[in-house]
Amino acid sequence: MAATQIIFWFLSVLALVSALMVILSKSPVYSVLWLIALFFAISGHYILLNAQFLAIVNMIVYAGAIMVLFLFVIMLMNLNNETEPQKNLWIQLTGAISGGCLLMLLISLIKQATEIHGKRLIFENGTIGLIENLGKSLFNEFVIPFEISSVLFLSAMVGAVVIGKK
Amino acid sequence: MQSLTSRAKAVERSPMTFLEQLYLWNILKGMFITFLHIFKKQPTIRYPEQKREFSRVFRGLHVLNRDSEGRENCTACGLCAVACPAEAITMEAAERLDSEKHLYREEKYAAKYEINMLRCIFCGLCEEACPKDAIYLSETFTPADFARKNFIYNKSDLLIPHRINQAEELSAAKGL
Amino acid sequence: MNILVIDWLIFAEKLVLIAVIIFSSLGVALYTTFAERKVAAILQDRPGPNRAGPFGLLQPLADGVKLFTKEEIIPNAANKFLFILGPGLAMTAALMTCAVVPWGNKLELFGRTIALQIADINIGILYVFAVVSMGVYGIMIGGWASNNKFSLMAALRGASQAISYELAMGMSLISLLFLTGSLSLKTIVEQQINNSHFWNIIYQPVGFIIFFICALAECNRTPFDLPEAENELNFGYHQEYSSMKLGFYLFSEYINMFISSAIMATMFFGGYDMPFVDESKFDPNIAAIIGIVALMVKVVIFIFVFMWIRWTIPRFRYDQLMDLGWKKLLPLALANMLITAFFILLQSNPIKF
Numbered sequence: 201m202a203a204t205q206i207i208f209w210f211l212s213v214l215a216l217v218s219a220l221m222v223i224l225s226k227s228p229v230y231s232v233l234w235l236i237a238l239f240f241a242i243s244g245h246y247i248l249l250n251a252q253f254l255a256i257v258n259m260i261v262y263a264g265a266i267m268v269l270f271l272f273v274i275m276l277m278n279l280n281n282e283t284e285p286q287k288n289l290w291i292q293l294t295g296a297i298s299g300g301c302l303l304m305l306l307i308s309l310i311k312q313a314t315e316i317h318g319k320r321l322i323f324e325n326g327t328i329g330l331i332e333n334l335g336k337s338l339f340n341e342f343v344i345p346f347e348i349s350s351v352l353f354l355s356a357m358v359g360a361v362v363i364g365k366k
Numbered sequence: 367m368q369s370l371t372s373r374a375k376a377v378e379r380s381p382m383t384f385l386e387q388l389y390l391w392n393i394l395k396g397m398f399i400t401f402l403h404i405f406k407k408q409p410t411i412r413y414p415e416q417k418r419e420f421s422r423v424f425r426g427l428h429v430l431n432r433d434s435e436g437r438e439n440c441t442a443c444g445l446c447a448v449a450c451p452a453e454a455i456t457m458e459a460a461e462r463l464d465s466e467k468h469l470y471r472e473e474k475y476a477a478k479y480e481i482n483m484l485r486c487i488f489c490g491l492c493e494e495a496c497p498k499d500a501i502y503l504s505e506t507f508t509p510a511d512f513a514r515k516n517f518i519y520n521k522s523d524l525l526i527p528h529r530i531n532q533a534e535e536l537s538a539a540k541g542l
Numbered sequence: 543m544n545i546l547v548i549d550w551l552i553f554a555e556k557l558v559l560i561a562v563i564i565f566s567s568l569g570v571a572l573y574t575t576f577a578e579r580k581v582a583a584i585l586q587d588r589p590g591p592n593r594a595g596p597f598g599l600l601q602p603l604a605d606g607v608k609l610f611t612k613e614e615i616i617p618n619a620a621n622k623f624l625f626i627l628g629p630g631l632a633m634t635a636a637l638m639t640c641a642v643v644p645w646g647n648k649l650e651l652f653g654r655t656i657a658l659q660i661a662d663i664n665i666g667i668l669y670v671f672a673v674v675s676m677g678v679y680g681i682m683i684g685g686w687a688s689n690n691k692f693s694l695m696a697a698l699r700g701a702s703q704a705i706s707y708e709l710a711m712g713m714s715l716i717s718l719l720f721l722t723g724s725l726s727l728k729t730i731v732e733q734q735i736n737n738s739h740f741w742n743i744i745y746q747p748v749g750f751i752i753f754f755i756c757a758l759a760e761c762n763r764t765p766f767d768l769p770e771a772e773n774e775l776n777f778g779y780h781q782e783y784s785s786m787k788l789g790f791y792l793f794s795e796y797i798n799m800f801i802s803s804a805i806m807a808t809m810f811f812g813g814y815d816m817p818f819v820d821e822s823k824f825d826p827n828i829a830a831i832i833g834i835v836a837l838m839v840k841v842v843i844f845i846f847v848f849m850w851i852r853w854t855i856p857r858f859r860y861d862q863l864m865d866l867g868w869k870k871l872l873p874l875a876l877a878n879m880l881i882t883a884f885f886i887l888l889q890s891n892p893i894k895f
Contacts, residue, residue, distance in 0.1 A: 229624070229686065236679070256668040264675025265708075268682065268701055275686045275694060331665060331725060389866075390751070393855055400585045400854040410589050 208248055215241035228274045232267060239263040253331040425488045425503040428481055430525045433471050438525065439500035442476035449495035454485035472498070479524065483508045483517040551654070559660055563640050571796040572602045574845060578796075581849040609789040617689060617782050624687035629783070629790035632680025636794040638673045639801045642666040644728045646814045646834040650826050658830060659728060666727040667715060670805060671708070674760055678704045680794065681769060685779035696778040699860065700769030704760055706867040711756035713875035714749040717882040718809060721745055727805075731813035735821070743810040748878045750810045752871050757802040759867070762795060764852040768860055803844035804837065811840050 218241060221234040239262045246255035338346050385391060411418050420426075431439045442459035460477035462470045469475075492501050511517060527535035576591065576598070583590025591598040616625055646658035663669060678701045685697020721742065722730045734741050743750050759766040770778030780791045807813060814833030815821075821829040858866065 229621075233624075233683075252663060252665050253668070256665050256672050259672040260668065260675055264672060264678070265705060268675075268678050268705060271679075271682050271686075272698060272701065275682070275698070393851075396854045397850060400850065403585050403587055406587050408587050408589055410587075412589065412592075 204248060207244070211241045211244040211248070215245070229271070232270050232274060235270075236263050236267050239267070250330065251334075253334055420505050424505055425490045425493075426506045427483075427504050427508050428486075428492070428519070428524055429502045429504045430479065430521065431500050431502055432526055432528065435468070436528045436530060437469060437471040438475060439471055439498045440476045440479065441472040441474045441498055441500070442479070443474075443497065445495045445497065446492035446501055449491040450486075451489060451491060452485045452487045454482045454487075455492060456480050476521065479521045481519050481524065483519055484514065555654070555656055556660060559656070559658070560641075563645065563660065564637055567637065567640055567797055567800055568793075570800050570841075571793055572606070574796045574800060575605065575792075576602045577845065578849055578852075581846065582853050585850070585853045606789070609786055612785040614787070615782070615784040619689040620782065621687040621689065624683050625782075626787070628680055628684025628687055629780075629787045629794070630680075631683060632677065632794040633790050633797075635673055635677035635680060636797040636801065638676075639670055639798075639805070642669050642727055643801070643804045643808055644731055644813060645804075645837060646830045647821070648826055649830050658834070662726060662728045665725045667719070667725050667809075671712060675704075675708060677760075677794075677798070680791075681779050684783070684791065688779075688782035690782050692777070693779050693781045696769050696771075696781070700762065700779055703762075703766065703768060703863060703867075706864060707756040707759035707766075707871075710752055710867060710871035710875050711760065713872060713879055714746075714752035714756065715809075717749050717875070717879040718742060718746050720879075720882050720886050727808050727813070731808055731815065734812040735815045741810065741812040741815075741817075746810065746878075746882070748874065749882075750806075752875050752878070753810070754806065755866075755871060757806060758848070758851065759863075761798045761802055761848070763799065763848055765855040765857045766863060767857055768863060771857060799845060799848055800841065803841045803848070806844055807837060807840035813837060 215238055218234045218237040222231045222238065225231050225234060239258060243255040243258045243263075246252070246258060433439055442457050444457060444459075447453075447455040447457060456478075457476045457480070458478040459474050462473050462475055466475075488503065490503050493503050508517070527533075527539055529536060579601070580590045580598075591601040594600040594604045616622060641660040642663060644657075644659040644662070649656045649658060681700045681704070682697045685693040685695075685700070688694070719725065722733055724730060724733075730742070733739055758764075762769050770780065780788055783791060814837040816832050816836040819832065821832060824832065
């Protein structure tokens with residue numbers, strides 16, 4: 201077992217545990233903090249795959265910006281056990297069923313995906329995650345989807361400003 | 367409205383230009399002013415090592431005086447206590463015995479003489495009221511203390527040391 | 543059986559380097575608190591702390607002892623775990639940035655070449671940004687866990703300020719990255735050492751000014767120290783903190799100042815490049831030491847400017863602060879970026895008439 205594999209297992213366990221804790225912890229603030237830990241673990245996985253740019257951007261955008269906004273909202277709403285509304289049994293049941301369906305779907309998809317079969321992770325050798333290669337492929341092969349997604353973000357921003365102005 | 371002085375200036379309320387809104391130029395001006403202060407002389411007196419000169423008219427801690435033969439001047443007439451605006455001085459008079467002629471100048475002397483230094487405002491009116499040149503304000507501070515009762519100075523604290531019997535203490539009190 | 547296939551020598555070398563850099567940045571931060579008080583005093587025509595040791599040089603130790611011996615107070619209603627985690631996070635985030643700063647060129651010791659940089663990763667600047675954005679959590683968690691509404695307000699104030707200024711900071715750096723074409727701090731420094739190339743400040747003065755202002759805001763320094771406005775906004779996110787936990791918060795601020803000075807020196811002022819001296823003529827060890835000294839001199843100058851600004855300018859009102867960040871600096875940085883991009887395009891595709 202090489203060092204990278206040890207790190208891989210450690211990060212995987214960390215990611216799974218923190219993902220579970222996001223759902224299981226009582227206080228929403230703790231949920232957010234576990235989510236941040238999860239993002240860190242995923243960033244670690246990206247680094248193992250030699251996708252440093254993705255790792256850092258994941259940290260900047262998700263852990264650094266979006267989670268701060270989440271924390272903002274949760275801290276300002278001051279959610280705790282007393283103020284949490286009692287959930288209807290039916291809502292819980294529907295939630296469980298739909299979540300279970302999604303899980304089934306994911307598992308069946310992974311089982312059916314033939315490309316994954318017999319393939320192993322390429323540690324440290326892949327170069328697609330390096331910033332130069334990523335930039336080149338984004339602006340050559342995937343330039344249209346990339347630009348369309350930026351238009352999408354722009355429209356989201358305009359929408360936010362319009363809602364904020366009201 | 368007519369302005370009160372010739373130096374009055376109308377407040378300018380025109381909207382700021384873009385450069386002014388960036389604040390940069392004004393900030394640089396301010397920083398230049400503070401930079402000049404690096405080269406200014408510090409007015410600080412580093413206290414325990416350096417001491418500020420007292421003014422010639424400084425009024426400090428009281429001293430009860432003796433005459434040239436070392437006898438106490440005070441006759442306990444009470445004029446200082448009357449003159450005191452802060453009512454800091456109390457005294458008790460006693461009659462001099464024949465055996466005490468070398469200790470007190472007049473027939474009456476102060477058996478007890480107390481000044482409350484927390485009340486005293488160091489105005490010097492006691493000094494002016496005294497007909498016998500018995501009380502003076504010296505050039506020292508009242509030292510700090512932890513208890514209020516220690517600020518009531520009695521005769522032994524105030525009396526100037528004897529010129530012959532306590533020569534050492536006198537020179538110490540003079541700061542020689 | 544080879545469980546861990548690591549070059550142990552490199553591991554040990556890096557460990558020593560990390561220890562040296564962390565302890566020296568702690569030491570620098572310690573003496574920055576002293577320098578802060580001294581600079582404040584000099585700018586205000588007074589002598590400043592001069593009692594502890596010769597010229598007051600032991601003052602930071604005295605302050606440290608004072609903080610250590612103070613009573614450790616954890617409020618009853620506070621969230622205990624997060625309350626302790628907050629200062630730790632602030633400190634960790636402050637110290638983590640120093641991993642990518644090239645503190646000097648190479649040392650040659652015991653027949654080995656030791657690079658004076660913990661990690662030369664090809665996304666150095668982005669790493670700095672990631673860590674800086676982590677620093678917000680120290681503030682937010684500390685403020686929230688105190689269970690005090692004033693702390694919470696201050697934490698929100700601080701976090702929103704940090705997020706707002708990160709944007710303009712990133713924008714101002716993008717125009718610099720157009721020029722360098724690399725995100726690695728080491729490469730950026732080496733480009734500036736090259737004789738045919740001046741320091742980046744010559745090419746990007748506007749970018750530097752924006753970056754500097756944003757660095758002030760990120761370090762919560764005056765005129766942007768709204769998160770810890772002692773006198774008018776009821777202290778800050780560390781209102782409930784006492785003893786060494788408070789010390790950690792204050793300390794992390796000074797470490798942030800030190801590291802951001804180092805990064806500014808690296809990116810805009812040639813890093814460990816001594817101007818007008820050709821380092822390649824010297825023995826590599828001497829050249830490395832010259833480089834470290836040059837970088838430190840630049841850092842000290844920056845820290846002095848930080849302090850100079852602090853003791854000159856009063857703090858902004860909060861709406862002015864947001865106004866400056868979003869409506870002035872961000873458009874300015876965008877314009878700077880577009881103009882730089884235009885010139886670079888012009889350079890690479892000269893127009894033929």
